[in-house]
Amino acid sequence: MTFSVKVFTLYPEMFPGPLQYSLVGRALQDGKWLLDVINIRDFALDRHKTVDDTVCGGGPGMVMRPDVVDRALKFHYQTPPKSLIYLSPRGIPLTQERVKELAQSASLGLLCGRFEGVDQRLLEAWKFEEVSVGDYVLTGGELPAMTLIDACVRILPGIVGTAESLEEESFSQGLLEYPQYTRPRVWEGREVPHVLLQGHHEHIRRWRQAQAEELTRVRRPDLWQEYCERREKEKGSKE
Numbered sequence: 001m002t003f004s005v006k007v008f009t010l011y012p013e014m015f016p017g018p019l020q021y022s023l024v025g026r027a028l029q030d031g032k033w034l035l036d037v038i039n040i041r042d043f044a045l046d047r048h049k050t051v052d053d054t055v056c057g058g059g060p061g062m063v064m065r066p067d068v069v070d071r072a073l074k075f076h077y078q079t080p081p082k083s084l085i086y087l088s089p090r091g092i093p094l095t096q097e098r099v100k101e102l103a104q105s106a107s108l109g110l111l112c113g114r115f116e117g118v119d120q121r122l123l124e125a126w127k128f129e130e131v132s133v134g135d136y137v138l139t140g141g142e143l144p145a146m147t148l149i150d151a152c153v154r155i156l157p158g159i160v161g162t163a164e165s166l167e168e169e170s171f172s173q174g175l176l177e178y179p180q181y182t183r184p185r186v187w188e189g190r191e192v193p194h195v196l197l198q199g200h201h202e203h204i205r206r207w208r209q210a211q212a213e214e215l216t217r218v219r220r221p222d223l224w225q226e227y228c229e230r231r232e233k234e235k236g237s238k239e
Contacts, residue, residue: 001106003033003156007145008072009112010051012037014142023160024153033153036076040064043071052115062115066122069111073126081107084128085148087141088113091130094148096171098131103152110148112141174227176220178211 007015015037019025027033041049045068052062073080083105092098102108111118111128123130133144154160181192195207217224 002031003103003108003153004036004106005034005108005110005149005152006036006038006076007110007112007142007149008038008040008069009140009142009145010040010114011112011140011142012039015146017142017146019146019149019153024150027153027156027159032158033156035149038072038076040069040072043075044068045071055116060116064113064115064118064122066119066125069118069122070125073109077109080126081105081109083107084109084111084126086111086113086118086123086128086130087133087144087148088117088130089132089135089137091132094131094133094151096151099148099151100155102148103155108152110141110145112145114140171223173212174223174230175212175216176223178208178215 009015016025016028016035019028019035028035041051044050050065051068052064055061055063083102085102085108087110122128131144131148133147138144181196185192185197193207195203198204213224213227216227
């Protein structure tokens with residue numbers, strides 16, 4: 001099963017953009033995943049290619065029309081795919097767990113909003129899941145869509161070198177990743193931590209675990225609390 005992504009956007013020229021480089025780009029070139037970019041403006045109802053209109057009830061900005069977006073979706077889908085995502089700052093935060101679930105989809109549809117967003121009726125009619133990549137606002141959904149695609153594709157089988165590499169990354173165990181070091185052993189007066197040079201695998205594992213826990217505790221108290229609660233629950237189930 002090949003992971004297939006359809007992106008509905010007003011700016012198709014933005015794709016594949018950064019997705020054409022590195023591991024994800026090579027995988028795209030090798031056909032390990034498929035990308036289809038649809039220009040919503042092609043489905044406008046007038047010769048001016050109008051895709052938006054004024055906000056009902058008053059207010060600044062414009063809203064993407066439901067009829068235009070609906071035409072684009074119906075042209076490409078006889079039946080809606082299981083995973084339809086609308087990239088929106090009001091959406092549910094994207095997590096690594098959700099990325100893993102989406103990466104198992106045979107078909108993923110992404111809608112990139114612009115202006116003040118997309119008419120709510122369209123989102124409800126097509127049962128879009130609203131997803132946010134962070135607590136900030138961008139000019140459109142294209143960059144968040146690329147972020148989501150990159151996150152999904154890189155965990156597909158055969159993209160990243162080893163499964164072990166994925167298992168030790170940030171968020172894979174509910175923690176931020178521990179610090180990484182390489183040669184030279186001493187750089188600008190700063191040394192690689194001694195424990196990493198001794199070859200004692202268990203000592204290294206414990207050091208990395210402690211570093212990951214401390215980084216998470218300091219930088220992401222929310223994740224740290226979830227991690228501690230999960231450990232307590234697991235401990236209780238074993239007793």
